[in-house]
Amino acid sequence: MEQAFFVSQVELLEDFNPSPYDRMYFGIEFCQHLIPSSRELGEAMDYAEQHNLKFTFVTPYVTDAFLEKFKELFKSIEKRKPDAEIVVNDWGILRMLNSNFSFPAYTLGRLMNKMKRDPRIAAFMDKMPPEIIANFRDTHLSIAAIRNFLKKFKINRLEFDNLLQGIAFNVEETAPEMHISIYYPFGYITTTRLCKISEIEKDGTFVVRCILKCPRTCRNYRAIFTNDVMKVPIAAQGNTFFFKNEKLPENLNDLGVDRLIFQPEIPMPIALERK
Amino acid sequence: MKIIAPIASIMELRTMIEYGVDEVYCGFQFHSDHQSILVNRRPNVSANLKNIEELHDAVEIAHSKGAKLSITINSLYYTKNQYSYIVKMVEAAITAGVNAVIVSDLALILFLRENYPDLRLHLSTTSSVFNSESIKFFEELGLKRIILPRHLTIGEILKIKEKSTIDLEVFIFGQRCMNDDGQCTWEHGLENFAGEGIYSGTGCYMNYKFKAFAKNSKTNSLKSLERNYTMEWLAPRYCGFCPLFDFVKAGIKYFKIPGREEMSPQHRIEWAKAVNGIRKILENFPDDRDKYHTIAKEFYKQFFKSSCFKTHCYYPAWEEEERELWNKPSLSPR
Numbered sequence: 183m184e185q186a187f188f189v190s191q192v193e194l195l196e197d198f199n200p201s202p203y204d205r206m207y208f209g210i211e212f213c214q215h216l217i218p219s220s221r222e223l224g225e226a227m228d229y230a231e232q233h234n235l236k237f238t239f240v241t242p243y244v245t246d247a248f249l250e251k252f253k254e255l256f257k258s259i260e261k262r263k264p265d266a267e268i269v270v271n272d273w274g275i276l277r278m279l280n281s282n283f284s285f286p287a288y289t290l291g292r293l294m295n296k297m298k299r300d301p302r303i304a305a306f307m308d309k310m311p312p313e314i315i316a317n318f319r320d321t322h323l324s325i326a327a328i329r330n331f332l333k334k335f336k337i338n339r340l341e342f343d344n345l346l347q348g349i350a351f352n353v354e355e356t357a358p359e360m361h362i363s364i365y366y367p368f369g370y371i372t373t374t375r376l377c378k379i380s381e382i383e384k385d386g387t388f389v390v391r392c393i394l395k396c397p398r399t400c401r402n403y404r405a406i407f408t409n410d411v412m413k414v415p416i417a418a419q420g421n422t423f424f425f426k427n428e429k430l431p432e433n434l435n436d437l438g439v440d441r442l443i444f445q446p447e448i449p450m451p452i453a454l455e456r457k
Numbered sequence: 458m459k460i461i462a463p464i465a466s467i468m469e470l471r472t473m474i475e476y477g478v479d480e481v482y483c484g485f486q487f488h489s490d491h492q493s494i495l496v497n498r499r500p501n502v503s504a505n506l507k508n509i510e511e512l513h514d515a516v517e518i519a520h521s522k523g524a525k526l527s528i529t530i531n532s533l534y535y536t537k538n539q540y541s542y543i544v545k546m547v548e549a550a551i552t553a554g555v556n557a558v559i560v561s562d563l564a565l566i567l568f569l570r571e572n573y574p575d576l577r578l579h580l581s582t583t584s585s586v587f588n589s590e591s592i593k594f595f596e597e598l599g600l601k602r603i604i605l606p607r608h609l610t611i612g613e614i615l616k617i618k619e620k621s622t623i624d625l626e627v628f629i630f631g632q633r634c635m636n637d638d639g640q641c642t643w644e645h646g647l648e649n650f651a652g653e654g655i656y657s658g659t660g661c662y663m664n665y666k667f668k669a670f671a672k673n674s675k676t677n678s679l680k681s682l683e684r685n686y687t688m689e690w691l692a693p694r695y696c697g698f699c700p701l702f703d704f705v706k707a708g709i710k711y712f713k714i715p716g717r718e719e720m721s722p723q724h725r726i727e728w729a730k731a732v733n734g735i736r737k738i739l740e741n742f743p744d745d746r747d748k749y750h751t752i753a754k755e756f757y758k759q760f761f762k763s764s765c766f767k768t769h770c771y772y773p774a775w776e777e778e779e780r781e782l783w784n785k786p787s788l789s790p791r
Contacts, residue, residue, distance in 0.1 A: 274590030296533035320536035
């Protein structure tokens with residue numbers, strides 16, 4: 183089992199011991215405004231090299247303006263680490279990578295895996311019919327047609343959140359093999375371009391409004407939401423809500439999981455004093 | 458300019474067509490079992506035609522009035538177990554004569570393209586197509602129309618249109634989910650199988666207690682803020698009348714009213730009537746943006762008995778983006 187860790191900022195690794203890990207994930211999945219600069223990307227690759235870690239760059243969903251920015255970042259990775267792994271969470275990025283770059287393989291990120299993360303599912307499982315529970319644990323990524331299609335785009339790894347309701351799927355016999363990763367302990371529930379936390383400072387009101395001009399409020403605040411129905415707390419940082427599940431599935435081998443991705447923090451950048 | 462509106466009953470269909478709607482979309486309940494609930498992104502009974510017979514009637518009425526009808530099979534994903542059910546549902550819809558199926562799941566798209574190559578597919582907003590490369594990705598898969606996400610700016614939509622040849626559909630009036638449809642994993646229909654005790658609706662509408670934590674810049678730790686917070690949720694009525702001028706000029710033809718499950722049929726019908734009204738105004742001022750904007754705002758005020766305000770624009774624009782947009786040689790200044 184390969185062990186990886188995932189951070190959005192190299193600075194957070196100051197007191198982190200990377201020795202138990204084989205691979206470093208670096209980047210951002212949820213907001214294009216938070217993508218690393220080429221300097222930060224360079225520092226992350228430096229860290230990986232210094233600690234003898236394999237390197238994975240994680241990308242979010244993007245608009246046209248940011249496709250171009252990613253082209254530049256991919257060029258710098260290709261030059262320095264042609265065997266780096268890229269996690270895609272946007273079909274356009276996947277198409278652009280296949281048309282313009284020659285990385286050996288790509289990974290389909292957890293935003294592309296549409297399984298339900300609503301914490302109420304786990305809270306109410308005792309009331310649900312078995313076929314519905316099975317559906318909430320299953321995925322479309324076990325279907326042969328989609329796996330064959332993804333292979334054409336050089337996808338060889340599929341990524342999952344550590345769902346509160348559990349994961350259970352049987353891959354179709356004719357489907358090609360894929361590597362499988364699981365992120366833990368944080369899983370995402372929902373995300374948006376209408377940033378929920380962006381106006382928290384104004385008047386004590388937590389306003390839902392579009393952040394066309396991103397004030398980077400997410401770097402300074404986090405909120406914990408609780409609700410008696412939900413059973414587990416939900417953490418909000420910036421534009422994304424997360425649940426936490428530290429208990430890994432017992433059926434990792436059955437699922438074909440060959441990589442665990444540990445997130446020491448919610449994978450969103452926070453404001454740090456640079457030294 | 459074509460207006461596309463949701464329906465959940467024959468009565469609503471007839472009224473929508475009367476108010477100038479060109480296309481309607483709907484879900485339908487094929488069986489009353491649990492599998493049918495999960496097939497639909499808006500699973501509750503009130504958001505769907507009751508059965509296949511009602512779908513047949515709806516198609517017949519729509520076609521007799523020159524309108525088109527699409528069905529939604531637009532859940533974000535389907536599992537293998539659901540396919541035998543979906544096949545029956547799709548074949549019943551084809552027999553009923555629907556014009557298109559609105560889809561999202563890539564595996565389902567591949568399945569339908571292989572098995573029903575003549576079936577017209579429209580890509581749901583739940584596919585989160587935020588850029589022109591994604592448009593190409595789905596165009597190459599044989600999709601005929603793409604419904605863009607709600608969370609794009611005016612400039613981003615126009616940029617996508619500039620780089621695309623496929624038909625695009627954009628939201629024009631009504632509710633706007635605060636989460637991106639394609640990246641949101643709340644389950645909309647949990648109360649259908651979990652029974653009482655669970656909140657009826659999506660997780661984003663629930664009441665929460667919450668604590669905010671602010672970062673302490675000296676220690677980099679998060680410190681609890683001793684303040685009470687409230688959450689402002691959705692406004693029911695977001696408006697895209699102003700950018701309509703530029704969308705139509707840019708060649709976008711299809712304008713969608715959302716809300717199969719939200720609000721009442723009366724609200725949806727009122728919105729369709731308003732969009733039809735704004736279409737007539739645009740037809741009268743196809744080349745004069747200033748005049749169109751002035752009259753559109755006056756129309757809004759008269760129709761809804763209140764002035765419009767910027768926080769309820771369906772597509773806010775950056776100030777810089779707006780400046781660039783309005784200064785384009787092909788567009789007259791605002």
